[in-house]
Amino acid sequence: MKLDAKIPEGPLAEKWSKHKFNLKLVNPANKRKYTVIVVGTGLAGASAAASLAALGYNVKAFCYQDSPRRAHSIAAQGGINAAKNYQNDGDSVHRLFYDTIKGGDYRAREGNVYRLAEVSVNIIDQCVAQGVPFAREYGGLLDNRSFGGSQVSRTFYARGQTGQQLLLGAYSALNRQINLGKVQMFTRHEMMDVVKIEGEAKGIVTRDLITGEIETHAAHAVLLCTGGYGNVFYLSTNAMGCNVTAAWKAHKRGAFFANPCFTQIHPTCIPVSGDHQSKLTLMSESLRNDGRVWAPKTVELAQKLRSGEIKVTDLKEEDRDYFLERKYPAFGNLVPRDVASRNAKEMVDEGRGVGASGIAVYLDFAEAIGRLGEDAVRARYGNLFDMYQQITDENPYKQPMRIYPAVHYTMGGLWVDYNLQTTVKGLYCLGEANFSDHGANRLGASALMQGLADGYFVIPYTLGDYLATIGPKAVDVKHPSFEEAKKNVVDRVNQLLSLKGTKTVNEYHRELGHIMWEYCGMARTEAGLTKAKGMIRELREDFWKNALVSGSNNEFNQSLENAGRVADFLELGELMIDDALDRKESCGGHFRLESQTEEGEALRDDENYAYAAAWEYKGDDQDEVLHKEELVFENVKLSQRSYK
Amino acid sequence: MSKNMNLTLKVWRQKNADTKGKFVTYQAGHVSPDMSFLEMLDVVNEDLTKKGDDPIHFDHDCREGICGACSLHINGRPHGPKHGITTCQLHMRSFNDNDTVVIEPWRAEAFPVIRDLAVDRGAFDRIQAAGGFVSVNTGGVPDANAIAIPKVIADEAFNSATCIGCGACVAACKNASAMLFVSAKVSQLALLPQGQPERYHRVQAMVAQMDAEGFGSCTNTGACEAECPKEISITNIARMNRDYFTAKLIKQEEA
Known part of the structure; x- marks a missing residue:
């Protein structure tokens, strides 16, 4: 399979405008004939669900928390970047683009990052209109501050809780659509699998975390807005429930996973x-x-x-x-x-x-x-x-x-094209869960920007193009693919519940975390990574023999929830090791001891590694296959970072 | 480094909403003062799991005091003995060796117990959905600096907006009233220019939903303010009452 990022032709500054014009539209009267599933209700998910519902689509939104307002976007402290140039200090869309691509150590796509900078200004307008209480100057206008990696003041903030205020804004927009009947909200539901019909995503399987019921939901498209996988390290700044399960299940259904070893250490x-x-x-x-x-x-x-x-x-x-x-x-x-x-x-x-x-x-x-x-x-x-x-x-x-x-954050995630579509048609990925905009290192105050850019201002345009192509014919939830996926999930749950060994799931998770941190953290070596790969395989085998999962399925069972998530982390961990082994350069937050300058600083290798590594799942316990998306830089000059 | 402690826990255990609950006593040994309260429960749960017992269920997520998922009535106080923090920010050094600690779920008719210490706070979401928003679609909004908002007003709106929706106010109130929670959102939007067009409709819709959910009345006791981990002021309740009466008496046409 050849990866096609679908970056539009033409000058950088015109790509997105041209692309928007070329995308197919769904007639306003037809939008209500479509259903879209949104998994995750953080900044990306809540903003996407609200925006798509406002356009007229029917949305089913899912989150594992007891309320959409609790998604981990809420914990972001610092701020959100936008190229408003309110401070008259020389900021511009191009400068935000440049800072972000350089900050990412030249491992992100120019086209995506430019679009991100372009729509950043709309995000602030949108949030203010919703009543988000950003910090203000005495004159009543918005205040800005500067943040790491930039020389201008472009960061908008709300005391130390910008994430909570932005999320509450998106949550209020989501609530409005729930009230209007355009969004059906499912809290305490965990996505367990993606359902594909003839190669295209047509629904999901979920587990009701209170009753244990395994349900199927059909739709014309599925959006994963499920956050990052930092908890593979056991200890991280992520919330306890943050997990890779939704993205990982999608991966096993054919969505490539890109740059999994790109994680950010704060x-x-x-x-x-x-x-x-x-x-x-x-x-x-x-x-x-x-x-x-x-x-x-x-x-x-x-x-x-x-x-x-x-x-x-x-x-x-x-x-x-x-x-x-x-x-x-x-x-x-x-x-x-x-x-x-x-x-x-x-x-x-x-x-x-x-x-x-x-x-x-x-x-x-x-x-x-x-x-x-x-x-x-x-x-x-x-x-x-x-x-x-x-x-x-x-x-x-x-x-x-x-x-x-x-x-603190994971830059890697499901591979998506310019439209945010994964390698599975009809399956989209937004926010931290995708890999698209931060390259090998994310700058401060740009995670909130990306989540909201994807949800408010990208997906409402790009999704329509796909929906217009497939037409509004209803998806049949009785299709055998749903039964097959549901059966897989039931089997998996039963398999987990049958584990009555001696070691708790937490103990496995902690051990996995130690391995990942030691060998796939800030500094890595070929020998260490090779050793870690073997250790993870052993740990995974042991998990399926000796883990201890309590309770049954038909109840609120946090032990079971955790077991499913850790089981997926045990698989992801190995892929991260594979990716880190492949990338023999030092890059962004990742130091390969074999690749350093004479002064002991990180040495990037643009000749051999200027690509996004997209991994294809091939079956349990088989090595995944690497596909490379070459990164083309036409507007910035690649240079070695130096802070001496 | 101070010494580890031994504690006696009396924990509310309840299989599900339809079963009767009871207190069960557990011994928690070797509790480090550096542990958070929830980490102490994690350790107890590891032991219970290994013994083949069901672990104690409780809601939690960010563990840094902002998501509002954690709850727990600890020795009769929502979020425990300290002021201005959530249970996940409470550390065991706030307790003494040989203490007995009583742990209960939020108690309110509108927050039915799901299991053990976890309750259903869906009522809060439904109140927000009834009117806790400004009706704007995505796109087509004015420039963010088109409206100047005096800093004092913006700051006051911010103080109301810091609510994390944990439900401690309801749990603290002898009437299980949700007035502090509802008034915080009503106030945030009533203070800001963006919230004006729907101001009088919003307050009525949210209060109606609050009543429908079965929360009690406010009798100005102030326990909500005292126990709120974000220290939200009951001035918000006064503001909401004023808007509510104004809406009922003279602004019917705007509602």
Whole structure:
């Protein structure tokens, strides 16, 4: 199968306008004859469901949470980028495009990223019209701030909870359509499979998480807006329920999975405190504006700190190594996320880590407090300091914070063309669940932008083209494909429930996380990855023999839910390893030790790896087949990133 | 690092909405003060699972205090003993060795128990769907800076908008009233210029749905405000009442 990204011809700035004109339209009177399924109700899903319903389509929306408002988009803190140029500081659609493609280390499509920048301005208008309370200046107009990886102030924000406010906006638009009867909402429903008829997606199989009922739903098209797969690492900043199941089932039904090894590690998270830990908490990136990152100069000092023999406040200035300032004098503590993360790991690997576990470095505000005073620091970061103290019981005004990188976002996902269609016709993928716009590294404040761009302003156009082609003939839910898919799901559930071994699902998940973090995290080697592949296979085999799943199907059963998700992560993990093995270059957040400059920095290999890796599923326990989509750069010049 | 604790838990167990529930006592040993409350329950659940018992079911998701999924009445208080946080942000260092901790679900007729500590808060979604929106379609809206909104108004609307829909206000209220939740959304949109055209219709539609769901009346006790993890003020209730009466008395034609 040849991958066709369907990027429109013509100059970059005209591609989307031309494409919109060339797309087929569905007559307004015919739209009500179509049904569209939307899985997931985060920013991408809620905005898509609301927008498609507003156009006149019938929408069935599904989420695993008890309310669509709880999707994990809600947790985004920082902001949303848009090329409004309200600050008169030289921003433009082209500049946002350029920053995003460069930030992604030149592993995203020019056409997609340009469109993203183009529609970014409409998103802000839309959200404000819904009543989203963005931060404002005293004059009453919208405020902006700057964010990592850009030199202009283009980030719109709503205190530290931009994600919640944007999601509540999309949720309100969704509610309006529910009230109008155009969206039928199914909460506490998990998608278990995609149903295909003659090669095209025509529905899904779901499990009602309260009753256990396995249901089938038919539609003219299926949209997966199911978020990222960061929880494959067990510990991440994702919500506990975030999972890959919907995307993975689609993958097994023929949707290629692209760049699975591209995950983002965020440098400033609160470190792990013990084996009981269930998730990691992000501390805003803004802390690095005033905090200085350091580790003890010697392993001996680090050991004394860990054992409690000396206190961090006892350490003299000359015993501290401000390693980011030392190695990157130009950017210092403000190097990009990937560089900051990798260097912290290096310190810990050398034995210079701190805290009881030894897996942390310091983020120190003493200098800022001395320079600005404690009150000024409190005004800037008070809520973050409180959060830190609540979790760690340490006062960051008196002693440095301990931080360590954590998995935060996944750039990889289902492969989609310019229309957001996967390699299965009629099956679309939006938001973090697809691979399309962030390349090998996502810039801050661009995840919210992409989710809403896909849902509000891309899919309403591109989906119509497909629907107009297939026509409004109703899909027959009695077609044998539905029965076949349903039977598969029932079998799978029974298989999981038959597991009455000795090890809990959580224990498997934690072990998988350790393997992924150790061998497929920030730094990778051929040997390590090869070893990890074998370990994951063994772990997966063991899971299906010795795991312990409690309860039955016909009840609210969180043990069963979790088991299904972890079983899919155990398969995805191996594919991520395969992808990381294939990509022998260092790129974005991914450092292949075999590919570095003389100074020990990441070395990209554009000659051999300027492609998106799209993987085709071939059957259980078989290696997947790689298809390459070559990336063509006509508008930007590829350059090596340097922050020295 | 402080020492691990042993706790006695009295947990509400209920198989489903149709079965009678009861308290069951569990011993939680080796509880680290660094654990969050939900992580403590995770550990108890691991033990229960290994013993062949059903784990305790409870709702949770983001575990950073923003999704509103977690609930739990802990020793008689929604989200536990601390102020301004959710259960997932509560750490075990807020408890002492040998404490007895009573854990119950939200208690309200409009929030039926699904299982153990998980309840059905679908009523909140239905109230929002009755009118908690500005009727705009996607596209065709004015430029975001076309309307200037005074910062104080925007900030006040924001304070109302911080509601995470957890239901602690209902659980705290002796009448199981949802007034704080409903008034927060009504206020956000009543304060902002975007919400004006539907202002008087919205408040009536949302209040009607709230009543239909079986929530109790407000008697100005203020427990909701005291227990709200986002510290939403009961001023919102006053605002909603004013709009509601205005709608009923003199703005019928706009509703």
